[in-house]
């Protein structure tokens with residue numbers, strides 16, 4: 349069961365099976381409110397079924413049964429694009445949020461968007477308003493500003509997967525941390541948006557590994573979730589499992605984000621030493 353938009357129809361089809369049945373049966377529209385299914389819908393459903401079949405047959409994962417989400421990914425950098433592409437591939441409805449839609453479209457976004465036609469682009473507030481889950485993939489220095497632009501009301505009650513690191517490049521490379529020890533960016537975001545359910549996760553590994561963890565040691569490495577709301581952490585942990593993560597450690601409340609953000613000085617030195625970002629920590633126990 350997946351939720352897919354019918355391209356151009358403005359209608360959200362709740363079940364791929366229903367859409368397929370309508371196409372196969374040749375039922376025009378399938379009902380008074382239903383627009384006629386188009387070939388593009390069928391292709392999209394087929395592509396999605398291939399993804400689902402690969403998960404079950406190749407990756408050995410149990411079939412997914414939940415409904416897919418409307419996800420807003422704030423930030424158009426490598427993390428935002430990686431998360432948006434993977435989430436869309438998994439069947440979620442994804443809109444990327446940016447400070448300036450026209451400026452982003454005028455840049456290298458156009459090429460990327462052409463190969464990711466299911467990912468939308470909007471201002472932060474528009475992307476966030478209709479979403480069920482929000483991902484903060486903005487620079488640490490700009491995160492609070494970007495989230496303020498997304499809107500306190502639009503974020504209220506929602507799960508916010510916060511991937512940002514509070515890196516300060518003021519003195520060049522490697523950057524230092526602008527928040528540390530007795531505070532963290534995750535906590536600052538939670539304090540600034542008390543009605544939002546902030547979960548810090550995925551900030552401890554490079555973008556491509558966040559979304560394709562099985563390329564390294566067949567996924568036998570660890571990621572962390574930090575946050576005050578157990579249900580929000582469960583939602584994020586399920587998304588991480590969908591990405592292919594096998595060891596998701598719940599560190600406890602949002603103050604534990606201090607530890608994951610303070611891993612960055614070690615991560616940056618390992619990156620310099622190894623000459624690649626394709627590495628991660630495995631918590632052996």
Ligand SMILES: NC(=O)c1ccc[n+]([C@@H]2O[C@H](COP(=O)([O-])OP(=O)(O)OC[C@H]3O[C@@H](n4cnc5c(N)ncnc54)[C@H](OP(=O)(O)O)[C@@H]3O)[C@@H](O)[C@H]2O)c1
Pocket residue numbers: 423424425426427428445446447448452484485486487488489490491493494511512513514515550551552553554555556
């Ligand atoms: N790169 C990685 O592999 C990696 C790994 C772990 C964690 N992280 C963390 O994930 C976040 C995203 O990293 P990234 O490498 O994708 O890109 P990034 O260079 O940190 O920037 C991401 C986006 O943030 C927005 N942004 C930049 N400055 C801003 C400001 N002053 N105010 C508001 N928004 C601003 C921009 O989006 P728009 O121009 O579209 O608004 C930009 O594309 C960062 O916090 C980073 O520390 C990155």
